[in-house]
Amino acid sequence: NISHDFRTPLSLILAALDKLRREGLKEYYYRILNGNVQRLLNLVNELMDFRTIENGMMKLELQPLDINRLVNEIANDFIDYAHQRNIDFHIQCDEALPAEIHADKNVIEKIVMNLLNNAFKYTPDKGKILLETRAGNSFTSGYKNSYKVGESINDVFSIVVSDTGVGISRESINSVFDRFYKVNTVNADSHLGTGIGLALVKSLVLLHKGDISIFSEREKGTDMIVRLPLDSSIFSAADFMQQKNDVQDSPVQPSEREDIPVGIKQPEEEYLPSCKKKILVTEDNDDLRMLIAESLS
Numbered sequence: 001n002i003s004h005d006f007r008t009p010l011s012l013i014l015a016a017l018d019k020l021r022r023e024g025l026k027e028y029y030y031r032i033l034n035g036n037v038q039r040l041l042n043l044v045n046e047l048m049d050f051r052t053i054e055n056g057m058m059k060l061e062l063q064p065l066d067i068n069r070l071v072n073e074i075a076n077d078f079i080d081y082a083h084q085r086n087i088d089f090h091i092q093c094d095e096a097l098p099a100e101i102h103a104d105k106n107v108i109e110k111i112v113m114n115l116l117n118n119a120f121k122y123t124p125d126k127g128k129i130l131l132e133t134r135a136g137n138s139f140t141s142g143y144k145n146s147y148k149v150g151e152s153i154n155d156v157f158s159i160v161v162s163d164t165g166v167g168i169s170r171e172s173i174n175s176v177f178d179r180f181y182k183v184n185t186v187n188a189d190s191h192l193g194t195g196i197g198l199a200l201v202k203s204l205v206l207l208h209k210g211d212i213s214i215f216s217e218r219e220k221g222t223d224m225i226v227r228l229p230l231d232s233s234i235f236s237a238a239d240f241m242q243q244k245n246d247v248q249d250s251p252v253q254p255s256e257r258e259d260i261p262v263g264i265k266q267p268e269e270e271y272l273p274s275c276k277k278k279i280l281v282t283e284d285n286d287d288l289r290m291l292i293a294e295s296l297s
Helices: 002-022 027-054 067-076 079-084 105-121 197-207 286-296
Strands: 062-065 088-092 101-104 128-135 145-149 156-163 211-217 221-229
Touching: 002 027, 002 286, 027 197, 062 105, 067 088, 067 105, 067 128, 067 156, 079 088, 101 105, 105 128, 105 156, 105 197, 105 221, 145 197, 197 211, 197 221
Parallel strands: 088 128
Antiparallel strands: 062 101, 128 156, 145 211, 156 221, 211 221
């Protein structure tokens, strides 16, 4: 509940920042403020997502997706950051993947974003990060420490994130998907502290009937492999996004509506031309409501 209440003030700060930027706030300060507010907002959203899954309230919405295109779009957001840190960041998409795979777009986005965030967090400047899509289960890691969550399935596609980061020891690797797990070492800051990102990834992968494996070695790097089903028949009918009925092109006349008696004039017809549209803003926070209305006006 507290996490939910954080979102409104954070949204207000973000909106005010954009206004200050237009009025001359130095780009350096804007970048610091905006980056940290976004980080807080992302953490709040992750907490809420995690809680939703824990309560069994998150439902799949499968739809035909071009996985290669989607993964590329997500990865593009990290290219500038990689350049800033001189990280060799590559994206390799397997052309053998079907053009359409039934998957939940929201789930795929969260999985890839969190895996990339984790890789960039623990990869030093001038390191390497590789994001791959693969048809099937052909990836083989060279790292000796491994851990897997989820039941193996045969007909899959894979999303792989490899990095040359700090790596994970054999003693710690089976705990990386625990929320807020932190390795207790002398130099703890140099080691993996998962926050909630990888715990959320694990829950999302299991929700999507897949599995996730991690291979790693300290001071060498880490491979994260997410495998998700290609065969949509393993899902129930409720897991598929419901198709919305097409809206009729021709407007419905008052006489055609059962709830409106013929001949009665509608209130909006008295003061609005028929082509005019209205937007209703419903928001219980006064500042946020005024800010939204101002941006729409």
